[in-house]
Each structure stands twice: as structure tokens, then as C-alpha cells.
Amino acid sequence: MKKDCVKRISVVSMLKRREVLGFLGGTAAVSLIGCWRGQSTSAKPIGRLTQTPTRKAIAQTPTCVVKPQQTEGPYFVDEKLNRSDIRSDPSNGAVKQGVPLRLVFRVSGINGRSCTPLRGATVDIWHCDALGVYSDVRDFNGDTQGQKFLRGYQVTNANGTAEFVTIYPGWYPGRTAHIHFKIRTDSASGRGSEFTSQLYFDDALTDQIYAQSPYGTKGQRTQRNDGDGIFQDGGEELMLQLTQDAQGYVGTFDIGLQMT
Template sequence: MDEETKLSRKTVLRAALAAGVAAPVALLGGPALARTAATSGQVPALTPSCHDDDDPTPEQIEGPYFKPNSPERTSLVTPGTQGTRLTLTGYVFGLACLPVDRALLDFWQADVNGAYDNTGYTFRGHQYTNAQGAFTLSTIVPGLYPGRTRHIHVKVQAPGRPILTTQLYFPNEPRNNTDSIFDARLLMTVRDNGSAKEAAFDFVLNVPQNPPTTTVTSPPPGGTTWAAGTAYAAGARVTYGGRDYVCLQGHTAQPGWEPPNVPALWRTA
């Protein structure tokens, strides 16, 4: 992966925020994240840092409590729901560390008492990633039941690809050491937020991807028309929609990053 391609991925959420697009909360770094974050009190990087050699997220058993046809929703709680509130955010990547748009995530878990709803769909729901590969789930910290540590079940599927079935775990749980299914590679990054908790996890699916390979080492004299897949250096000039723009930081253009949409990358000339 060339340095400009890496940089383009490190600017996507910064550009999205500048364009008014919501993005998941960036948490302090941990072993489960495919992205990295600052740990010295500085503002964390806004974009996942992913590498082409990242291993796919490990599979785990489905367990006996999965139910198909869960409702589509991003929140599994209501105002009267008991338990510590948990917000889980993350991304879904393919093997080239490009985001997977419209990836399906189907979550299910135990309630605060460690029980699953096998007659209805309490603490069950599915959703889809956005164009940046991001997802957000509002739920609670699941309760414990005999033989298992705390965990959240999930199925993840890129459009038209096989389903990944796995489980997510909480750090510093005593039962992590005795649960025979537990896998440290599936630990979420978790932190307190008042009386609630915030968690993060990034999925890497076994989905082949072809990152853009077109490169431009220097801007052509007089500028050129903006085009997705082109590597632009800082200072490069382009035209888009009849207006001229100057590149503010090197990146490889992707669909949705047109100059008017990403003022973090382009300014009007």
C-alpha cells in the first residue's frame, strides 16, 4: 500500500466531519481495533488506520439462541430498559481495508439477568453500515449466565458474500480466563462515560477488494478535472462543477469525496 493511499484513508472521517457527516466516536486504542487512536491526551485520529495484511475477524460458534428475522434497528433499548447503557461503534472493512457499504450486522445478546428472549426480539436487531462502513448500536452490558463470560453475538455479511458469525467480548472480565470459547482477538475497546459505557470494534471481512491504483505524481499544468481514483498531492489544482479547487493534503480521491463535499481536502481556488 503506498503512503498516499494510507493517508487518504486517514482523512476520510476528518473530511466527513467537515462535510457534516456523522461519525462514530473514536475511542482509546485497544487490541481489537483495526484503527489506531492517540493515547497521550491528544485528540484521537478521526479515521481508522487499517493495513492490507490485517487478518479477517475470527469466527465463533453461533450458540443456541440465534433467531432469524430480527427487526431492523440501531437501538435495542427503551427508556425503561434495565442495565448499564452501552454504545458500540465501529467499522466493517474488506481485505484491502476499504470500507464495506451496506454490510449487514445482526446482533443478539442476553439481558441484564443473563437471559435471552427466545419468544420475542428483545435485545435482537439488525442494521447496515453506511457508505463509510460505519455502524452504531445502542444496547446494555449483557448479564452473566453459567459457563460463559460477558459477550455479544453478531453475524456480519458483506453484500453477496458469506456470513461471518462471531462474538464480541469485554476486557478485564474475570470469566474471560475460564470461558473455553473466549478469544482475546475479539475484545472490544471499552471505556466509561458517566454511568454508561462506550465500546468500539472494527470487523475485517474476508472480502477481496481492489484499491485505486491510478496515481498522479504532480498536478498537470493548469489543473485538470477532478476524478475518483486519482492520487492528488497538496497544492494540486482541479476543476469540478465549473469551479477551481486547490488540494490541501495529499490523498487518493474516492467517490463521495468531490471537492465541494470535503473542505478538509479542498478549498476554492
């Protein structure tokens, strides 16, 4: 194990309070530990597009990385929709239009000093559509109660991965482009824990996508990453690196959890 990995474990007590308390739930205490294998995997702005990662690469053992918890926000609804493609509304089959996005979570558990894929964790995601509208809520955009588009969960497999097909999120006043996610462990027993946070995107790419239809019909967005108060609370660590494929974009997000 590399020295910098050992160093991060030795100073876990010095992590910011928000990075630790976010993992307290039930009777289990969950914390995030950074444990890099070789090169750091911290996100960088998408200055250029690279080749799409292969399925084999995605299935490899994930890296343990520190990620801060962020607010759940007002739009979480525990729909219990077990599905990978979250673009449609189950009530009528209508599919939300937008730039396709394949999102892969690689969840690992920290066992002693090693990182291993975490199987059986429930990963929920939810976000607004291209015009900034959430499903199953009543807010300034209107009433979408009963609709369930752009919501769903998947359970991580033996490789610790959970994969979704969705669209690039739109925007609404006060917020930059983002996707909410929640990871729950051992939820069936009632003794599990959960971690909730958000994913963010490079502003330059967001500008390119928002110039396209249907995003462009909403007009110029009013908030960017550096002006978003929630992004400022650790958003740089939650940037989603994207690559381009034939359908749209692919993003892989690594996160490590330790049960103590």
C-alpha cells in the same frame, strides 16, 4: 504500504483453519487479512479509562484486522429488526435496564492491498440481559418466545460503520460476558457471505459492573474469560476496548473482510 502488512498478506494461507473457513458462504469465499496501517490495534485490557472517541474519529476509514470466527450459539434468531437502539421489546415497549453501552462496528473491505470502508453490510447483534436472559427463546431461564429485546441489525454506511445502543451484557452459567454478532454481505442477491463471532470484555471491568444494579441481584458469576471454552478459542482477539462517557461506555470494533 508497510512491510509487516505485506508480510501478513503473503502468509494468509497459514492462518488457522477457523479464521478462514468462517468466511466461506454462498458462491463467494471470504477471508480475513491483517493489514495494519502504522501501529497495531490489537485489543488490550481496560486498565484505565480514556476520553470518549469523537464522532469524527469513529467515522474515519477503519483498519483491516484479523479476527477469528466463533460459534453462533443456540440463541440466534433472524428477527430482521432494523434498529439502532436494541434495548426495548417491540411487543410492549419495555426497556431493558443495565449500564448503557454504545457499540460501533467499523467494517472494511480489502481491495487488493488497500483497506476501504465496506458499505451495505448487514451487522446483527444479540445478547442476554442483565440477568442472563435471551429474548425469543425457551431455555433454563424460562420462555421468552415472542419477545425481541436486545436484538437488532444495522447496515453499514459509506464509512463502513454500524452503530448500536444497548446495555452491558449479563451472564449465565458456563459463559463469560459476551455479545454475539453476525456480518452478512450482499444478502439481497443470495450470493453473499457471512461471518459470525462474539465480543468479550475485560474481567476487571465486568466485576465492577456486576456489582451494580440490576446485575448484582443475580449473585456472583460462575465463569470468567480464562475459564470460558469459547473465549479460549481466539477470545483475546475479540476483546472490546471500552471508554467511558456521560451515559455509560463506548466500544469501537474494527474488522476487515476480503471477497475473492
